[in-house]
Amino acid sequence: MRRTTYIVVAGVVLLFGLSWVLHAVSMSGEADGIERAFMITMAAFLTLAIYSFLYKDNPFYKFAEHLYVGVSAAYWMCQAFWSTIVGNLFPRLSEGLSNYFQQPYQASGWNITYWIPVILGIMLLMRLTEKYGWMSRWPLAMIVGTTAGLNFVRYLRSDFVVQVSSTFMPLLGEDPHRWQGFGAFISNLDLSATGQLAAIVSNWVIFFGVICGIIYFYFSKEHSGAFGRASRLGIWILMITFGASFGYTVMGRISLLVGRITFLFRDWLEIIS
Amino acid sequence: MKHRFLIVGLLLLFGLSSVWAQTEPPVVDSMVVDSTELFPAAVSDVQVVDKPNDHGHAVIVTWETSADDGGGKNNVLRYEIFYSTSFDGPFDSVGAVPAGTGEFRHIGSKEPLDSAFVPDYTDLFYQIDAVTADPTIRTTSDVLGPVQCSGQWFNTGRIPVLVAVLIFGLLTAFFVLSAKRGKKLYVRPIGGIEAVDDAIGRATEMGRPILYVLGLGSAADVATIASFTILGRVAKRVAEYQTELIVPTYDPIVMSVAQEVVKSSYFDAGRPEDFKEDCVHFVTQSQFAYVAAVNGIMLRELPATCVYMGKFFAESLLLAETGSLAGSIQISGTDEIAQIPFFIVACDYTLIGEELYAASAYLGREPKLLGSLKAQDWAKAAFVALAIVGLLAANFEWFEFTTLFQVID
Numbered sequence: 308m309r310r311t312t313y314i315v316v317a318g319v320v321l322l323f324g325l326s327w328v329l330h331a332v333s334m335s336g337e338a339d340g341i342e343r344a345f346m347i348t349m350a351a352f353l354t355l356a357i358y359s360f361l362y363k364d365n366p367f368y369k370f371a372e373h374l375y376v377g378v379s380a381a382y383w384m385c386q387a388f389w390s391t392i393v394g395n396l397f398p399r400l401s402e403g404l405s406n407y408f409q410q411p412y413q414a415s416g417w418n419i420t421y422w423i424p425v426i427l428g429i430m431l432l433m434r435l436t437e438k439y440g441w442m443s444r445w446p447l448a449m450i451v452g453t454t455a456g457l458n459f460v461r462y463l464r465s466d467f468v469v470q471v472s473s474t475f476m477p478l479l480g481e482d483p484h485r486w487q488g489f490g491a492f493i494s495n496l497d498l499s500a501t502g503q504l505a506a507i508v509s510n511w512v513i514f515f516g517v518i519c520g521i522i523y524f525y526f527s528k529e530h531s532g533a534f535g536r537a538s539r540l541g542i543w544i545l546m547i548t549f550g551a552s553f554g555y556t557v558m559g560r561i562s563l564l565v566g567r568i569t570f571l572f573r574d575w576l577e578i579i580s
Numbered sequence: 581m582k583h584r585f586l587i588v589g590l591l592l593l594f595g596l597s598s599v600w601a602q603t604e605p606p607v608v609d610s611m612v613v614d615s616t617e618l619f620p621a622a623v624s625d626v627q628v629v630d631k632p633n634d635h636g637h638a639v640i641v642t643w644e645t646s647a648d649d650g651g652g653k654n655n656v657l658r659y660e661i662f663y664s665t666s667f668d669g670p671f672d673s674v675g676a677v678p679a680g681t682g683e684f685r686h687i688g689s690k691e692p693l694d695s696a697f698v699p700d701y702t703d704l705f706y707q708i709d710a711v712t713a714d715p716t717i718r719t720t721s722d723v724l725g726p727v728q729c730s731g732q733w734f735n736t737g738r739i740p741v742l743v744a745v746l747i748f749g750l751l752t753a754f755f756v757l758s759a760k761r762g763k764k765l766y767v768r769p770i771g772g773i774e775a776v777d778d779a780i781g782r783a784t785e786m787g788r789p790i791l792y793v794l795g796l797g798s799a800a801d802v803a804t805i806a807s808f809t810i811l812g813r814v815a816k817r818v819a820e821y822q823t824e825l826i827v828p829t830y831d832p833i834v835m836s837v838a839q840e841v842v843k844s845s846y847f848d849a850g851r852p853e854d855f856k857e858d859c860v861h862f863v864t865q866s867q868f869a870y871v872a873a874v875n876g877i878m879l880r881e882l883p884a885t886c887v888y889m890g891k892f893f894a895e896s897l898l899l900a901e902t903g904s905l906a907g908s909i910q911i912s913g914t915d916e917i918a919q920i921p922f923f924i925v926a927c928d929y930t931l932i933g934e935e936l937y938a939a940s941a942y943l944g945r946e947p948k949l950l951g952s953l954k955a956q957d958w959a960k961a962a963f964v965a966l967a968i969v970g971l972l973a974a975n976f977e978w979f980e981f982t983t984l985f986q987v988i989d
Contacts, residue, residue, distance in 0.1 A: 450833060526953060
């Protein structure tokens, strides 16, 4: 088993080198041909290494996984440091620090609102010490409490008040398909998606779909009898919606797959143009 | 001789052309008059006011459109708006609107170093150009101002939200107090959450760990907060059964909170010595790198149970499919509507949307959570009642009622 692993790894390294050399030769006229050849080969190797997971866990997948996790963790840490602390905080706190990090100093006088996050941040780092670890709970409570309170208002607005007004719809159609009586409806019957019939059906489905959906999410009463039947209709409507959403998203994922395969066949193997 | 005639002829021609040139000015005058007529009439009745119900740094400019906009010479193509902090300028362009428009909202930046910064409590002056197809042919209005912008403490356009917040807050307080007084509050059984205890028992019997994924949400997301409560319950059971728990996290703050939650659960279970801080660990804040790492954990550790509770995005199906491949019992819950279908097809039990919040109350049985759940149910009942009344109002054109629910930003 160990020998087989060595042989496979050696084979992949050989193929990697071969791919690099061939691409470097084909790009020899370009200034950074060798680097670009390496990048294309590396990208193709990592793509295939990740796809090898479809077979089973293996050393190539582990290598790609660890590389990806390590690079991304380091990248996001640098991003957070340079954009938040150096880019946003230091220029508002200290001219000396701003100059040291070559950032334009934003002189706005002494402002306590910039020192609060500094103190909370230091308290958060106290987790690293055994003795003062308890201090980190205060900023955590501040973060969770503040944003939960802000979200409460936001959600009540978008998910309640606005939703309530969205269900106020004329069940018999509105302009330009205002209800003029049954005779007019029959004589002007239009089966197209923009017709009066479609508008009426759509409004009825939306209204009763919303009501039955809410009944399904009502937890204070057992779902039996007429209430249970309405709840059942609600879950049916939810499932139909989920089915449509599933199909739509799967199509999006297929386009991602096409993107990777295009890279492999066009940029790496150069089979297609 | 011939040359003399030629010279005389040229002189005569020159003289005649000079005379003809002298008769040119009237023609030039008429040209000037024509080009002046091309200039459109200026806008009138310009008003500048501070934009209400905002955080400041914004002004609303209104005007009566030019007489040549849609009438007269009908040659106004757009209006360009300029502003300055001085009456004498210089004026900077802040935007343009098409002909027929009589309002412009100058929404500035609040950052002093931003080029779009608009200062509060400072005199601001505006000018409006009526511009034709030829940008050089335009008519500038008089300088308008000064106007000062400032922020307001209260957004009157959101009064419906305030009313909803007050009613919901009172309902929550009432039910929390009722629950604290010992009143029994019924919550119907939720399928997925009933399975959690069975799944933990299964993991114990198999001697394999339980993987708990909190998703990609921040510690302030409602779904993540609900997930913390469920994690607390799972961790307590895990501590009692002495099973292994693995919680890979995406967000450092979520990791810190999750560590506290698991730690307190081990204390509650009377086994603080069994708590290992590393069981809750940070992976990375890159979405698909996180997925790659969690997938790797699944295939190497082969957890008996995978629990996905929280906010999930494109990684939901990748995680759930790998868990299925690893032979785990999978229980999921999220309020991300686009991801629920993936969990439904790949997991054994799925908590749909609000069931996730209800599950945390159902498991915790804490008065605060139960009271909040009851208040939500009352809010839903109110929603249904208002929707029915509003529907009747919309059909019978009782617009005084329907406009009550309009939120204006």
